[in-house]
Amino acid sequence: MPHADSSFQKTPAARKVAAPKESPQRRRRLLDAAEELFSSRGFYGVTVRQVAEMAEVDVALPNYYFGSKRGLFDAVFHRRAEVLNEARGAGIDAVIAAAGDGRPSVEDILHAFIQPVLEAQASSDPGWRNYCRLVAQVNSSAVFAEMMSTHFDELIAKLISALRIALPHAKERELYWAYHFLTGALTLTMADTGRIDHLSHGLCHSADAHDAYRHLVTFFARGFTAAAND
Amino acid sequence: MPHADSSFQKTPAARKVAAPKESPQRRRRLLDAAEELFSSRGFYGVTVRQVAEMAEVDVALPNYYFGSKRGLFDAVFHRRAEVLNEARGAGIDAVIAAAGDGRPSVEDILHAFIQPVLEAQASSDPGWRNYCRLVAQVNSSAVFAEMMSTHFDELIAKLISALRIALPHAKERELYWAYHFLTGALTLTMADTGRIDHLSHGLCHSADAHDAYRHLVTFFARGFTAAAND
DNA sequence: GTCTATAGCGAGATAGAC
DNA sequence: GTCTATCTCGCTATAGAC
Numbered sequence: 304m305p306h307a308d309s310s311f312q313k314t315p316a317a318r319k320v321a322a323p324k325e326s327p328q329r330r331r332r333l334l335d336a337a338e339e340l341f342s343s344r345g346f347y348g349v350t351v352r353q354v355a356e357m358a359e360v361d362v363a364l365p366n367y368y369f370g371s372k373r374g375l376f377d378a379v380f381h382r383r384a385e386v387l388n389e390a391r392g393a394g395i396d397a398v399i400a401a402a403g404d405g406r407p408s409v410e411d412i413l414h415a416f417i418q419p420v421l422e423a424q425a426s427s428d429p430g431w432r433n434y435c436r437l438v439a440q441v442n443s444s445a446v447f448a449e450m451m452s453t454h455f456d457e458l459i460a461k462l463i464s465a466l467r468i469a470l471p472h473a474k475e476r477e478l479y480w481a482y483h484f485l486t487g488a489l490t491l492t493m494a495d496t497g498r499i500d501h502l503s504h505g506l507c508h509s510a511d512a513h514d515a516y517r518h519l520v521t522f523f524a525r526g527f528t529a530a531a532n533d
Numbered sequence: 534m535p536h537a538d539s540s541f542q543k544t545p546a547a548r549k550v551a552a553p554k555e556s557p558q559r560r561r562r563l564l565d566a567a568e569e570l571f572s573s574r575g576f577y578g579v580t581v582r583q584v585a586e587m588a589e590v591d592v593a594l595p596n597y598y599f600g601s602k603r604g605l606f607d608a609v610f611h612r613r614a615e616v617l618n619e620a621r622g623a624g625i626d627a628v629i630a631a632a633g634d635g636r637p638s639v640e641d642i643l644h645a646f647i648q649p650v651l652e653a654q655a656s657s658d659p660g661w662r663n664y665c666r667l668v669a670q671v672n673s674s675a676v677f678a679e680m681m682s683t684h685f686d687e688l689i690a691k692l693i694s695a696l697r698i699a700l701p702h703a704k705e706r707e708l709y710w711a712y713h714f715l716t717g718a719l720t721l722t723m724a725d726t727g728r729i730d731h732l733s734h735g736l737c738h739s740a741d742a743h744d745a746y747r748h749l750v751t752f753f754a755r756g757f758t759a760a761a762n763d
Numbered sequence: 764g765t766c767t768a769t770a771g772c773g774a775g776a777t778a779g780a781c
Numbered sequence: 782g783t784c785t786a787t788c789t790c791g792c793t794a795t796a797g798a799c
Contacts, residue, residue: 348577479733484718491717503709
């Protein structure tokens with residue numbers, strides 16, 4: 304007699320609620336906590352125990368979900384890179400399309416490249432601000448630099464191509480050097496260390512991302528244009 | 534009878550060699566090893582045991598000489614900061630003095646500010662190259678950012694003062710933003726991650742510090758001058 | 764999927780012999 | 782000043798109960 308097994312007394316709905324539990328939320332909370340901690344102390348300065356504690360999950364779960372500490376780090380870096388790349392790439396495409404057969408403006412191209420980063424840093428979601436700081440740290444590190452290539456080289460190639468259309472007489476080397484300076488300035492801005500506030504005695508606020516990025520676009524649009532005449 | 538104690542048979546010169554042993558050399562080797570390791574893996578990514586091993590000294594000596602791992606880190610950062618600041622500050626002073634009552638050129642000022650860093654990075658002493666990478670990492674880190682203030686704020690104030698003389702009509706805010714972009718570009722160059730080589734398919738070489746810094750000075754001299762007209 | 768318990772290791776620092 | 786030995790702690794990762 305296939306009978307009174309207690310599990311048969313649960314309704315399907317009740318079983319469904321209990322079974323997968325809150326796994327997706329926990330995964331997300333782990334990524335958020337890891338993002339915050341890694342962004343301020345780097346890969347080696349954070350322990351999986353700290354991440355688990357901040358995410359309010361068991362210490363074993365980071366390894367269960369992501370395989371290893373490094374797997375967690377990679378997952379954090381990957382998550383928002385995709386979102387950012389999609390927005391930045393689409394923006395550049397739109398600027399080129401809008402120009403038709405003419406030349407797109409350098410300023411419009413840089414704006415498209417930079418604007419999604421600005422929005423990330425000005426976002427009310429602290430996760431995006433943490434992510435910006437994480438990227439800044441990875442970009443200055445020798446050991447993790449290959450992560451930048453993996454995630455951002457395609458987008459950068461698109462930026463350079465667009466600038467080549469806008470500045471057809473520019474030498475390739477000048478374009479790359481100018482890009483190098485741009486990315487240095489951009490990532491330091493993303494690092495948001497508060498140093499500009501301090502140095503300028505409060506005249507400049509790193510918290511005002513809009514102000515920072517407006518200056519950034521203006522400054523480098525001129526710089527690219529001037530460098531193209533060398 | 535004050536007699537045949539074996540130590541009395543050593544000449545004073547021999548005693549001198551044996552007594553303080555090789556302490557100064559060991560201190561130096563520790564700083565060099567720590568510099569190399571910290572510059573590539575950061576503070577948390579290095580152990581005192583690794584430093585001791587690379588310096589070929591006992592594991593207890595880093596703590597004996599520097600008190601703690603953090604003390605060692607600070608000592609590494611401090612050692613060359615002084616040398617660099619002295620050279621950069623003197624260079625700026627010389628440019629202002631040479632201009633007399635006239636205006637010094639922006640390009641000369643930036644050259645004085647940047648040139649000693651170039652020499653450090655192009656140096657045959659690998660310690661200087663490691664130090665540049667270390668500064669780049671510290672500058673992008675939120676937790677260690679106060680080390681930058683402690684060691685470099687005075688020099689930066691001198692740079693800004695000099696630029697104020699060269700560009701008397703520039704708004705303060707524009708000067709500080711331009712400085713912010715300059716330091717981002719400079720520190721990324723110091724990080725020497727090899728990314729520009731890769732991105733430019735070999736057109737630009739981060740190993741060629743002279744080329745990098747020549748572009749840097751030209752690019753930012755124009756940038757400061759243009760920003761001063763805003 | 765979750766959690767307890769622990770394996771296995773290596774960290775930073777120091778006491779005390781020399 | 783140097784080195785041996787060790788204390789104490791916390792780490793990453795996993796085996797196995799639930």
